[in-house]
Amino acid sequence: MKMKPHLLLQILLFFLATFTTNTLSKQQQPPSPSSSLVSQLNQQLSQKKTRPSNETIYKVSKQLCWGCIAESLEFLFRHNLVRATKWELPLMWDFQLEQYARWWASQRKEDCKLEHSFPENDFKLGENIFWGSGSDWTPSDAVKAWADEEKYYTYATNSCEEGEMCGHYTQIVWKTTRKIGCARVVCDSGDVFMTCNYDPVGNYVGERPY
Numbered sequence: 001m002k003m004k005p006h007l008l009l010q011i012l013l014f015f016l017a018t019f020t021t022n023t024l025s026k027q028q029q030p031p032s033p034s035s036s037l038v039s040q041l042n043q044q045l046s047q048k049k050t051r052p053s054n055e056t057i058y059k060v061s062k063q064l065c066w067g068c069i070a071e072s073l074e075f076l077f078r079h080n081l082v083r084a085t086k087w088e089l090p091l092m093w094d095f096q097l098e099q100y101a102r103w104w105a106s107q108r109k110e111d112c113k114l115e116h117s118f119p120e121n122d123f124k125l126g127e128n129i130f131w132g133s134g135s136d137w138t139p140s141d142a143v144k145a146w147a148d149e150e151k152y153y154t155y156a157t158n159s160c161e162e163g164e165m166c167g168h169y170t171q172i173v174w175k176t177t178r179k180i181g182c183a184r185v186v187c188d189s190g191d192v193f194m195t196c197n198y199d200p201v202g203n204y205v206g207e208r209p210y
């Protein structure tokens with residue numbers, strides 16, 4: 001008996017996703033603000049009085065991205081800028097999430113399809129994806145495109161404008177999300193694919209992000 005290739009792929013994806021989730025949950029813990037700068041920012045955000053400066057958010061993001069490459073820091077910093085506008089604590093970079101994102105980006109290198117790594121309604125991690133024509137798109141462009149969906153989001157009704165998407169935005173500012181890992185790839189076509197994974201996953205139906 002021969003299995004259909006897409007079924008095999010689904011099974012493989014399922015095991016991979018399960019494995020990833022299990023591995024991640026073992027080391028899941030609240031961000032330990034080890035440095036005084038991180039705890040100062042966290043305190044400032046909790047008090048919701050004075051807006052932290054971009055410079056502070058950048059410095060803290062750097063500390064929460066220890067040993068990461070410049071591209072990763074750009075992804076993280078841009079996310080934390082958006083989160084700070086809603087007084088949300090900064091995310092920290094996670095190398096396992098990065099590894100997962102890199103795996104998915106490498107899968108998309110050939111076709112550059114704007115496709116999720118998880119089947120619809122079965123997201124083990126949060127996941128935002130981006131596609132752009134041409135090779136110049138940066139992590140900042142991706143985060144900006146996602147964050148710009150804010151204009152379609154209404155907090156009072158916790159809903160998106162008809163026919164628009166805002167799930168990328170709500171995942172970015174999702175309160176209980178703590179860690180992120182992203183990847184960027186220039187596809188064989190010369191276009192750019194980017195993907196970010198979030199843990200814990202956000203966008204629970206019927207729940208507000210913040």
Ligand SMILES: *[C@@H]1O[C@H](CO)[C@@H](O)[C@H](O)[C@H]1NC(C)=O
Nearest residue numbers: 053054055078081082140144
């Ligand atoms: C901080 O960053 C945001 C987002 O990129 C930008 O809109 C704003 O102008 C920056 N503020 C300062 C003071 O640089």
